[in-house]
Amino acid sequence: MVWVDGELLPRARAVVSVFDSGFVLGDGVWEGLRVSGGHPVFLEQHLDRLEEGARALLIDLPTREQLTEAVYATLRANDMLDGVHVRLMVTRGVKSTPYQDPRVTVGPATVVAIAEHKEPLPATVTEGITLFTTHVRRAHPDTLDPRLNAHSKLNDVTACIQAYTAGADEALMLDPDGFVATCNSTHFFLVTRAGEVWTSDGRYCLGGITRANVLEVCRRHDLPARERTFSLTDVYNAAEAFVTGTFAGVVPVRTVDGRTIGTGARGPVVKRLQGLYQELVAEDVASRAAR
Numbered sequence: 001m002v003w004v005d006g007e008l009l010p011r012a013r014a015v016v017s018v019f020d021s022g023f024v025l026g027d028g029v030w031e032g033l034r035v036s037g038g039h040p041v042f043l044e045q046h047l048d049r050l051e052e053g054a055r056a057l058l059i060d061l062p063t064r065e066q067l068t069e070a071v072y073a074t075l076r077a078n079d080m081l082d083g084v085h086v087r088l089m090v091t092r093g094v095k096s097t098p099y100q101d102p103r104v105t106v107g108p109a110t111v112v113a114i115a116e117h118k119e120p121l122p123a124t125v126t127e128g129i130t131l132f133t134t135h136v137r138r139a140h141p142d143t144l145d146p147r148l149n150a151h152s153k154l155n156d157v158t159a160c161i162q163a164y165t166a167g168a169d170e171a172l173m174l175d176p177d178g179f180v181a182t183c184n185s186t187h188f189f190l191v192t193r194a195g196e197v198w199t200s201d202g203r204y205c206l207g208g209i210t211r212a213n214v215l216e217v218c219r220r221h222d223l224p225a226r227e228r229t230f231s232l233t234d235v236y237n238a239a240e241a242f243v244t245g246t247f248a249g250v251v252p253v254r255t256v257d258g259r260t261i262g263t264g265a266r267g268p269v270v271k272r273l274q275g276l277y278q279e280l281v282a283e284d285v286a287s288r289a290a291r
């Protein structure tokens with residue numbers, strides 16, 4: 001069952017109008033949430049990011065309580081507890097005509113929540129993925145702010161197409177100056193030969209929730225971690241590399257542009273971070289269950 005504007009509908013009938021701002025223009029914001037023990041993990045961080053995007057785009061969001069209820073009601077209707085991924089999408093609403101100007105929007109924001117049983121492949125988590133550096137750059141914030149988790153993902157989609165047509169799993173994306181920024185649907189990290197964890201300075205990527213939580217885990221466990229500018233030469237010479245995202249957590253990277261990273265197998269730091277990140281998830285779920 002899919003939540004569409006307050007109604008729970010079977011998948012085949014879960015539809016929005018062809019006049020919806022999301023359909024016409026990609027004019028909306030969304031979140032991908034992981035569910036464990038019946039609870040959406042790091043819910044407040046996701047709602048904060050959704051609200052930030054909506055505020056920047058002048059989209060009138062329902063309240064946090066209403067959005068939270070949409071997620072929980074969808075989980076209850078599907079009897080879903082674990083191994084669940086939720087896509088919460090909010091668009092500007094239905095328009096009177098297919099035209100760009102937000103002022104031709106006639107309805108309230110459209111809210112959709114899709115919950116599905118969806119797990120990463122075990123091999124992805126243990127053996128990792130391959131990356132290909134795409135020519136598609138991250139945009140400057142005055143072109144299309146990379147901080148926005150907008151419905152329009154064409155910047156990432158074109159990067160993704162180039163990566164898979166080159167035979168890789170995910171695209172590594174550079175900032176406008178040619179430094180490493182992020183990936184098309186995850187954030188990129190490397191581990192230097194000296195054992196430091198590096199991720200980009202963050203100026204050209206989404207405010208990643210898993211990225212922030214992995215940095216927090218590093219701080220808590222005295223793992224030296226830095227947000228800094230670095231190039232592909234640093235990547236090719238890394239001891240280990242990994243990507244982060246809500247769906248699969250921490251995922252090792254085997255190769256980048258045909259270069260084997262480290263030994264090509266999941267390294268000790270990545271394995272440790274996978275465990276520590278899972279502990280943080282479990283802590284979050286336990287605190288929700290206790291409320």
Ligand SMILES: Cc1ncc(COP(=O)(O)O)c(C=O)c1O
Nearest residue numbers: 184185186187208209210245246
């Ligand atoms: C472009 C992009 N990068 C990274 C991520 C992963 O971010 P998070 O860790 O918040 O799921 C996403 C997820 O929405 C994304 O769309």
